[in-house]
Amino acid sequence: MAKSESSDIEVGKMYFRYADHFPGRISSMCKLSSVVKAIEEKLTKRQLSMFKKDIFGHFLECRSFPFSGVILHNLLLRQVAHEEDSLEDQLWFQISEHLIRLSIVEWCLVTRLSFGVDTNKKNDEMEQRLRNTYFGGVHSKLNVDEFDAVLKELKCEEMDDMDALKIALFYFADRVLNARKNHCQINFDWLDQVDDIQYFRRRP
Incomplete structure (x- = not known):
């Protein structure tokens, strides 16, 4: 054999x-219900409607994760x-x-x-616009808890709707698909990648 x-x-x-x-x-480590709740509370009605139509939108209907x-x-x-x-x-x-x-x-x-085929962008091909605009250009490592605190301070009603959607998509991917303990570091590469939203949507 x-x-x-x-x-x-x-x-x-x-x-x-x-x-x-x-x-x-x-x-x-998956925190689906708390992430869904945070997204629903954070986004405006228009932004939430956009999220529901995007790649992770169907997960908003999941109220539990047995x-x-x-x-x-x-x-x-x-x-x-x-x-x-x-x-x-x-x-x-x-x-x-x-x-x-x-x-x-x-x-x-x-x-x-x-x-599909994973076409990873190189770090030098990714811009850091979202990081610079909404997170003070932070380049130091932030853990999950620290990022949550920063996220709470964001005022989505004053943000560009598309930027709010991108940050919510990143938050869902980082917290649900890549779930880990609260002391682990945020993957800022994903935050940079989501700014090219068509690329992010195609990623396997």
């Missing part, structure tokens, strides 16, 4: 045998080795006698997020 390129595990076999399964605890660390842990224990020559990012799992695939395309169909 063929071997997986990433390990010595045979393709079609689980990385962890049933006899090697172990207990674990997985937690979620999460089970036990289910996720046990699912990961059942991950199966697969051929690595596929052009499509994918994971395989064995549930009872069934092999189940989750590819990036299927994930994006479920979440309605975009997917």
